[in-house]
Amino acid sequence: DTAVSQTPKYLVTQMGNDKSIKCEQNLGHDTMYWYKQDSKKFLKIMFSYNNKELIINETVPNRFSPKSPDKAHLNLHINSLELGDSAVYFCASSQVPIGLANYGYTFGSGTRLTVV
Amino acid sequence: DAKTTQPPSMDCAEGRAANLPCNHSTISGNEYVYWYRQIHSQGPQYIIHGLKNNETNEMASLIITEDRKSSTLILPHATLRDTAVYYCSGSFGNEKLTFGTGTRLTIIP
Numbered sequence: 001d002t003a004v005s006q007t008p009k010y011l012v013t014q015m016g017n018d019k020s021i022k023c024e025q026n027l028g029h030d031t032m033y034w035y036k037q038d039s040k041k042f043l044k045i046m047f048s049y050n051n052k053e054l055i056i057n058e059t060v061p062n063r064f065s066p067k068s069p070d071k072a073h074l075n076l077h078i079n080s081l082e083l084g085d086s087a088v089y090f091c092a093s094s095q096v097p098i099g100l101a102n103y104g105y106t107f108g109s110g111t112r113l114t115v116v
Numbered sequence: 117d118a119k120t121t122q123p124p125s126m127d128c129a130e131g132r133a134a135n136l137p138c139n140h141s142t143i144s145g146n147e148y149v150y151w152y153r154q155i156h157s158q159g160p161q162y163i164i165h166g167l168k169n170n171e172t173n174e175m176a177s178l179i180i181t182e183d184r185k186s187s188t189l190i191l192p193h194a195t196l197r198d199t200a201v202y203y204c205s206g207s208f209g210n211e212k213l214t215f216g217t218g219t220r221l222t223i224i225p
Contacts, residue, residue: 004159033212041201043160043215056212090159104150104162105213 003027006091006108013081014116021076021111023091031055032074033092033105034066043090049074081115088112120204125220134191136219138204141185149180150207151189152215153200160203160215163189199223 004025013019025032033056034046048056049068063079078085092105121139128134140149151163164171164178166187171178177190191198203218 042217043154043203045212045214048212058212092159104165105152105160106162107159109159110157 003106004091004093004108006089006111008111009109010112010114012114012116015081015083017081018077018079019081019113020078021089021091021113023074023076023108025072025091025093025106027093027095027106028072029093029095029106030071031094032068032071033094034074034076035090035092035107037088037090037110039087047074047076078113081113083115086113086115120206120216122202122204122216122219124217125222127222127224128191128194129224130196131193134194134198134221134223136189136191136202136204136221137186138189139186140204140206143184143206145184147206149178149184149187150205150213151176151178151187151202152205153198153202154218155197155200163202194221194223196223196225 007022031050033048035043036046037043045058046060047066051071052068065077068074088110090110091108094105119142148165148167150165152160153163154160164173164176166178166180180187199222201218201220203215205213205215207213
Protein backbone atom coordinates (compact mmCIF):
# COMPACT_ATOMS: atom_id res chain seq x y z
CA ASP A 1 0.00 0.00 0.00
CA THR A 2 1.30 3.43 -0.92
CA ALA A 3 1.60 5.51 2.24
CA VAL A 4 1.24 8.95 0.60
CA SER A 5 -0.29 8.93 -2.85
CA GLN A 6 -0.66 11.84 -5.23
CA THR A 7 -2.65 12.13 -8.39
CA PRO A 8 -2.00 12.83 -11.13
CA LYS A 9 1.67 11.97 -11.53
CA TYR A 10 2.00 14.21 -14.58
CA LEU A 11 -0.08 17.21 -15.53
CA VAL A 12 0.36 19.31 -18.67
CA THR A 13 -1.95 22.26 -19.07
CA GLN A 14 -2.23 25.65 -20.70
CA MET A 15 -1.72 29.01 -19.07
CA GLY A 16 -4.84 30.38 -17.47
CA ASN A 17 -6.38 27.01 -16.72
CA ASP A 18 -7.45 25.84 -13.26
CA LYS A 19 -6.19 22.47 -12.04
CA SER A 20 -6.18 20.35 -8.88
CA ILE A 21 -3.73 17.87 -7.42
CA LYS A 22 -4.96 15.34 -4.91
CA CYS A 23 -3.12 13.78 -2.00
CA GLU A 24 -4.10 11.00 0.36
CA GLN A 25 -2.21 9.37 3.20
CA ASN A 26 -3.10 6.10 4.90
CA LEU A 27 -0.62 6.44 7.77
CA GLY A 28 -3.04 7.96 10.26
CA HIS A 29 -0.88 11.08 10.46
CA ASP A 30 -2.36 14.33 11.75
CA THR A 31 -0.30 16.75 9.65
CA MET A 32 0.01 17.09 5.90
CA TYR A 33 2.10 19.38 3.72
CA TRP A 34 2.58 20.65 0.20
CA TYR A 35 6.09 21.33 -1.08
CA LYS A 36 7.17 22.78 -4.41
CA GLN A 37 10.42 21.80 -6.14
CA ASP A 38 11.41 24.13 -8.93
CA SER A 39 13.69 23.55 -11.91
CA LYS A 40 16.75 24.31 -9.77
CA LYS A 41 15.68 21.52 -7.40
CA PHE A 42 14.99 23.82 -4.43
CA LEU A 43 12.35 22.27 -2.19
CA LYS A 44 10.13 24.86 -0.52
CA ILE A 45 7.22 24.35 1.81
CA MET A 46 3.96 25.89 0.68
CA PHE A 47 1.30 24.82 3.16
CA SER A 48 0.79 22.68 6.22
CA TYR A 49 -2.45 21.39 7.68
CA ASN A 50 -2.96 19.79 11.07
CA ASN A 51 -6.24 17.97 11.56
CA LYS A 52 -7.83 19.91 8.71
CA GLU A 53 -6.63 23.26 10.06
CA LEU A 54 -4.17 25.44 8.13
CA ILE A 55 -1.07 26.04 10.25
CA ILE A 56 1.57 27.11 7.72
CA ASN A 57 1.08 29.32 4.68
CA GLU A 58 4.38 30.35 3.20
CA THR A 59 3.44 33.49 1.31
CA VAL A 60 2.09 31.53 -1.59
CA PRO A 61 0.02 33.44 -4.20
CA ASN A 62 -3.67 33.20 -3.42
CA ARG A 63 -4.16 31.43 -6.75
CA PHE A 64 -3.08 28.39 -4.73
CA SER A 65 -5.77 27.10 -2.40
CA PRO A 66 -5.27 23.99 -0.32
CA LYS A 67 -8.29 22.07 0.91
CA SER A 68 -8.39 19.38 3.55
CA PRO A 69 -11.74 17.59 3.71
CA ASP A 70 -10.38 15.28 6.41
CA LYS A 71 -7.02 14.63 7.99
CA ALA A 72 -6.17 11.92 5.46
CA HIS A 73 -6.55 14.21 2.45
CA LEU A 74 -4.94 17.46 1.38
CA ASN A 75 -5.70 18.71 -2.09
CA LEU A 76 -4.13 21.62 -3.91
CA HIS A 77 -6.14 23.73 -6.30
CA ILE A 78 -4.40 26.20 -8.56
CA ASN A 79 -6.29 28.93 -10.41
CA SER A 80 -5.14 30.83 -13.48
CA LEU A 81 -2.00 28.79 -13.99
CA GLU A 82 1.16 30.63 -15.00
CA LEU A 83 4.35 29.45 -16.66
CA GLY A 84 6.21 29.91 -13.37
CA ASP A 85 3.98 27.38 -11.69
CA SER A 86 5.72 24.62 -13.62
CA ALA A 87 7.42 22.46 -11.00
CA VAL A 88 7.18 19.19 -9.16
CA TYR A 89 4.73 19.34 -6.26
CA PHE A 90 5.21 16.97 -3.36
CA CYS A 91 2.70 16.09 -0.70
CA ALA A 92 3.94 14.84 2.68
CA SER A 93 2.58 13.81 6.05
CA SER A 94 3.96 13.47 9.56
CA GLN A 95 2.97 12.58 13.08
CA VAL A 96 4.25 14.56 16.03
CA PRO A 97 3.97 13.07 19.50
CA ILE A 98 3.59 15.87 21.98
CA GLY A 99 6.92 17.06 23.31
CA LEU A 100 8.97 15.06 20.85
CA ALA A 101 10.45 15.56 17.45
CA ASN A 102 8.45 14.24 14.56
CA TYR A 103 9.50 10.86 13.29
CA GLY A 104 10.13 12.10 9.84
CA TYR A 105 7.96 13.21 6.99
CA THR A 106 6.68 10.67 4.49
CA PHE A 107 6.59 12.16 1.00
CA GLY A 108 4.55 11.22 -1.99
CA SER A 109 6.18 10.54 -5.34
CA GLY A 110 5.35 13.99 -6.69
CA THR A 111 3.22 15.58 -9.39
CA ARG A 112 5.12 17.08 -12.29
CA LEU A 113 3.14 20.11 -13.47
CA THR A 114 4.02 21.66 -16.80
CA VAL A 115 2.30 24.85 -17.86
CA VAL A 116 2.56 25.67 -21.56
CA ASP B 117 14.87 27.03 11.48
CA ALA B 118 18.63 26.49 11.44
CA LYS B 119 20.58 27.54 8.37
CA THR B 120 22.53 24.59 7.04
CA THR B 121 25.60 24.39 4.83
CA GLN B 122 26.59 21.28 2.90
CA PRO B 123 29.17 20.58 0.18
CA PRO B 124 27.46 20.58 -3.23
CA SER B 125 28.79 17.20 -4.28
CA MET B 126 30.78 14.18 -3.15
CA ASP B 127 31.91 10.89 -4.60
CA CYS B 128 32.32 7.63 -2.73
CA ALA B 129 33.49 4.21 -3.88
CA GLU B 130 30.98 1.42 -3.71
CA GLY B 131 31.35 -0.61 -0.52
CA ARG B 132 33.13 2.17 1.35
CA ALA B 133 31.66 4.37 4.05
CA ALA B 134 30.17 7.63 2.82
CA ASN B 135 30.57 10.51 5.27
CA LEU B 136 28.40 13.52 4.53
CA PRO B 137 29.05 16.67 6.58
CA CYS B 138 26.63 19.42 7.48
CA ASN B 139 27.21 22.70 9.29
CA HIS B 140 24.28 24.06 11.29
CA SER B 141 25.95 26.62 13.54
CA THR B 142 22.70 28.56 14.12
CA ILE B 143 20.75 25.57 15.37
CA SER B 144 18.85 26.28 18.58
CA GLY B 145 18.94 24.10 21.65
CA ASN B 146 15.64 22.38 21.00
CA GLU B 147 15.99 21.87 17.27
CA TYR B 148 16.58 18.38 16.00
CA VAL B 149 18.92 17.61 13.12
CA TYR B 150 17.21 15.73 10.30
CA TRP B 151 18.65 14.01 7.27
CA TYR B 152 16.69 13.19 4.14
CA ARG B 153 17.69 12.04 0.71
CA GLN B 154 16.11 12.39 -2.70
CA ILE B 155 16.82 9.77 -5.30
CA HIS B 156 16.34 11.06 -8.82
CA SER B 157 12.73 12.08 -9.55
CA GLN B 158 11.40 10.54 -6.32
CA GLY B 159 10.02 12.19 -3.20
CA PRO B 160 12.46 12.92 -0.36
CA GLN B 161 13.02 10.00 1.98
CA TYR B 162 13.55 10.34 5.72
CA ILE B 163 16.85 8.82 6.89
CA ILE B 164 17.53 9.70 10.50
CA HIS B 165 17.30 12.46 13.09
CA GLY B 166 18.96 13.35 16.40
CA LEU B 167 19.21 16.02 19.07
CA LYS B 168 22.46 15.63 21.00
CA ASN B 169 23.42 11.99 21.03
CA ASN B 170 24.71 9.99 18.13
CA GLU B 171 22.05 7.88 16.49
CA THR B 172 22.03 4.74 14.37
CA ASN B 173 19.32 2.98 12.46
CA GLU B 174 19.16 0.44 9.67
CA MET B 175 19.97 3.06 7.06
CA ALA B 176 22.70 5.21 8.57
CA SER B 177 24.49 6.67 11.57
CA LEU B 178 24.34 10.28 12.67
CA ILE B 179 27.22 11.85 14.52
CA ILE B 180 26.48 15.24 16.12
CA THR B 181 29.33 17.32 17.54
CA GLU B 182 29.18 18.22 21.20
CA ASP B 183 28.54 21.89 20.43
CA ARG B 184 25.82 20.78 17.95
CA LYS B 185 27.14 23.11 15.28
CA SER B 186 27.75 20.33 12.81
CA SER B 187 26.88 16.74 12.10
CA THR B 188 27.95 13.90 9.84
CA LEU B 189 25.74 11.33 8.20
CA ILE B 190 27.48 8.01 7.70
CA LEU B 191 26.35 5.40 5.21
CA PRO B 192 28.52 2.49 6.37
CA HIS B 193 28.68 0.45 3.16
CA ALA B 194 27.57 2.59 0.25
CA THR B 195 25.85 0.93 -2.68
CA LEU B 196 24.95 2.29 -6.10
CA ARG B 197 21.38 2.75 -4.86
CA ASP B 198 22.64 5.32 -2.36
CA THR B 199 23.36 7.77 -5.18
CA ALA B 200 21.09 10.70 -4.34
CA VAL B 201 20.93 14.27 -3.06
CA TYR B 202 21.25 14.32 0.72
CA TYR B 203 19.73 17.14 2.76
CA CYS B 204 20.28 18.05 6.38
CA SER B 205 17.85 20.32 8.21
CA GLY B 206 17.12 21.69 11.64
CA SER B 207 13.58 21.55 12.89
CA PHE B 208 11.53 21.09 16.02
CA GLY B 209 8.32 19.18 16.46
CA ASN B 210 5.73 20.11 13.94
CA GLU B 211 7.49 23.18 12.63
CA LYS B 212 8.18 23.34 8.96
CA LEU B 213 11.03 21.28 7.62
CA THR B 214 13.19 23.37 5.32
CA PHE B 215 15.63 22.04 2.78
CA GLY B 216 18.88 23.62 1.65
CA THR B 217 20.74 22.82 -1.53
CA GLY B 218 21.96 19.45 -0.26
CA THR B 219 24.91 17.28 -1.27
CA ARG B 220 24.78 15.27 -4.46
CA LEU B 221 26.40 11.96 -3.51
CA THR B 222 27.59 9.76 -6.35
CA ILE B 223 28.60 6.19 -5.61
CA ILE B 224 31.32 5.04 -7.95
CA PRO B 225 31.37 1.33 -8.96
